[in-house]
Amino acid sequence: MTREKLIEQIRKKQSFLCIGLDADMQKIPRHHLDVDDPVFDFNKAIIDATHQYAVAYKPNTAFYEADGVKGWTSLQKTINYLNQHYPEILTIADAKRGDIGNTSAMYAKAFFEDLAFDAVTVAPYMGKDSVEPFLNFKDKFTILLALTSNEGAYDFQTLQTDDLQLYKRVLETSKSWKNSNRLMYVVGATKAEYFKEIRKIVPDSFLLVPGVGAQGGSLQEVCKYGLNKDVGLLVNSSRGIIYASSESDFANKAAAEAEKLQLEMKQILKDYL
Amino acid sequence: MTREKLIEQIRKKQSFLCIGLDADMQKIPRHHLDVDDPVFDFNKAIIDATHQYAVAYKPNTAFYEADGVKGWTSLQKTINYLNQHYPEILTIADAKRGDIGNTSAMYAKAFFEDLAFDAVTVAPYMGKDSVEPFLNFKDKFTILLALTSNEGAYDFQTLQTDDLQLYKRVLETSKSWKNSNRLMYVVGATKAEYFKEIRKIVPDSFLLVPGVGAQGGSLQEVCKYGLNKDVGLLVNSSRGIIYASSESDFANKAAAEAEKLQLEMKQILKDYL
Numbered sequence: 001m002t003r004e005k006l007i008e009q010i011r012k013k014q015s016f017l018c019i020g021l022d023a024d025m026q027k028i029p030r031h032h033l034d035v036d037d038p039v040f041d042f043n044k045a046i047i048d049a050t051h052q053y054a055v056a057y058k059p060n061t062a063f064y065e066a067d068g069v070k071g072w073t074s075l076q077k078t079i080n081y082l083n084q085h086y087p088e089i090l091t092i093a094d095a096k097r098g099d100i101g102n103t104s105a106m107y108a109k110a111f112f113e114d115l116a117f118d119a120v121t122v123a124p125y126m127g128k129d130s131v132e133p134f135l136n137f138k139d140k141f142t143i144l145l146a147l148t149s150n151e152g153a154y155d156f157q158t159l160q161t162d163d164l165q166l167y168k169r170v171l172e173t174s175k176s177w178k179n180s181n182r183l184m185y186v187v188g189a190t191k192a193e194y195f196k197e198i199r200k201i202v203p204d205s206f207l208l209v210p211g212v213g214a215q216g217g218s219l220q221e222v223c224k225y226g227l228n229k230d231v232g233l234l235v236n237s238s239r240g241i242i243y244a245s246s247e248s249d250f251a252n253k254a255a256a257e258a259e260k261l262q263l264e265m266k267q268i269l270k271d272y273l
Numbered sequence: 274m275t276r277e278k279l280i281e282q283i284r285k286k287q288s289f290l291c292i293g294l295d296a297d298m299q300k301i302p303r304h305h306l307d308v309d310d311p312v313f314d315f316n317k318a319i320i321d322a323t324h325q326y327a328v329a330y331k332p333n334t335a336f337y338e339a340d341g342v343k344g345w346t347s348l349q350k351t352i353n354y355l356n357q358h359y360p361e362i363l364t365i366a367d368a369k370r371g372d373i374g375n376t377s378a379m380y381a382k383a384f385f386e387d388l389a390f391d392a393v394t395v396a397p398y399m400g401k402d403s404v405e406p407f408l409n410f411k412d413k414f415t416i417l418l419a420l421t422s423n424e425g426a427y428d429f430q431t432l433q434t435d436d437l438q439l440y441k442r443v444l445e446t447s448k449s450w451k452n453s454n455r456l457m458y459v460v461g462a463t464k465a466e467y468f469k470e471i472r473k474i475v476p477d478s479f480l481l482v483p484g485v486g487a488q489g490g491s492l493q494e495v496c497k498y499g500l501n502k503d504v505g506l507l508v509n510s511s512r513g514i515i516y517a518s519s520e521s522d523f524a525n526k527a528a529a530e531a532e533k534l535q536l537e538m539k540q541i542l543k544d545y546l
Contacts, residue, residue, distance in 0.1 A: 022376070062372055062379035068387045072345040096372055098396065099335055100423040100488075103295070106335035114341045123371065125398045125418055127425020145398055150373040152400020155446055159434040166429065166439065173428055215373075 020238025149188025189217025293511025422461025462490025
């Protein structure tokens with residue numbers, strides 16, 4: 001997937017919605033559990049019902065790994081389904097990986113080659129040589145954690161370092177890495193007041209923004225300072241969409257929630273761009 | 274696994290060796306590739322040949338994920354084999370995970386329940402609520418990245434923050450988290466000169482020390498300041514042991530390398546404790 005194709009999708013669908021496919025066996029509607037692979041079946045229903053409102057899907061690997069080999073099989077089937085039926089949609093493995101160079105190269109292989117995702121989230125703590133192996137891949141995106149949506153973000157990410165707060169140092173330093181044009185950044189919607197500062201450092205980069213919905217972030221607030229000329233935002237909602245109903249109408253209810261967000265986004269794009 | 278049992282093993286075997294099971298399909302001896310599950314078969318041979326010299330095994334998840342469902346199956350079989358045949362040995366999933374609270378809880382479930390590892394490595398960037406879900410598990414260890422063995426460690430980990438360098442701030446802050454007695458820390462052997470300072474902050478904690486061997490760290494240097502009254506170190510070697518030979522004698526050669534390190538450790542324990 002190229003940046004141009006992503007922007008084209010956003011303009012066409014008037015949406016910058018990413019849907020988090022965090023299928024939790026405890027929360028999947030009961031009547032869905034009788035099939036062979038309930039998680040894939042659930043994901044498939046959600047994808048088919050919501051794809052016209054979304055430009056990206058983001059399975060978080062934790063929810064699949066919790067079911068072991070079976071879970072990894074569901075993840076494989078989900079990404080295959082997306083790539084086969086909706087190749088125009090950006091796929092993000094929310095994996096938050098990162099390791100020494102030769103090991104990060106194995107993770108890059110896992111997510112970009114074996115599973116064939118378009119993007120993967122990566123943690124910055126181990127620095128340049130832990131991230132660059134991901135950046136080697138052409139037409140793939142590496143989404144670096146900058147300022148996350150949780151309370152724990154204030155433990156280390158906002159610490160003042162020599163010159164900048166840590167998350168700003170991460171943004172600034174990462175720009176010097178090889179193929180840094182393939183970077184996007186995670187910035188939580190719950191930290192809307194930080195977007196102005198962040199846009200000073202990375203005006204052009206796409207930001208993946210979790211935390212709207214269940215975590216309490218505001219779409220309007222995020223867009224006020226986060227939007228750029230290419231839109232530059234992918235706003236994620238997981239629980240608010242996929243668990244909108246726990247009954248047999250879950251897919252329709254998910255579609256309704258997704259549409260609601262898409263319409264809000266359409267209005268925002270009209271107002272701001 | 275309790276801390277007491279780990280210390281008992283260390284004293285009994287006169288070893289604090291951890292062996293990294295980073296089975297790379299490209300490096301496994303060729304004659305081994307004809308079996309059903311070459312990676313598990315390779316691991317099994319390595320484990321059987323080296324277990325008397327080691328107190329811990331540490332598969333790095335990247336090497337398994339790179340082979341998708343098949344790789345995850347090999348990982349599952351490897352941990353099952355260890356738990357069944359060598360329950361006295363500490364098992365570490367080198368996964369470097371970390372996410373918002375409800376998601377970290379899923380990772381904890383994946384590694385502590387589904388796969389039944391004794392320990393898992395976790396990245397600190399997302400702070401307290403990304404780590405505490407792992408610490409909820411009794412008789413399990415959470416090994417937090419502090420100062421890693423790679424060059425990229427100098428990008429962010431050694432930045433001066435308000436009062437302390439970031440890795441020291443991570444050590445200090447993490448001590449205040451709930452069930453912090455279940456924490457261990459990753460400190461690279463390539464950073465031996467830092468161990469003295471680290472021991473001032475976490476005198477009693479176990480440190481998992483990668484970077485001896487292929488990465489160039491020195492066992493003697495690490496021990497000089499790293500050892501504490503309970504030994505307090507788990508020194509890892511991966512490539513130096515498991516790829517000691519690429520011929521049919523690989524398991525014997527791995528055993529010889531493991532024994533060499535164990536004898537060095539035995540001498541060190543005699544000299545220092």
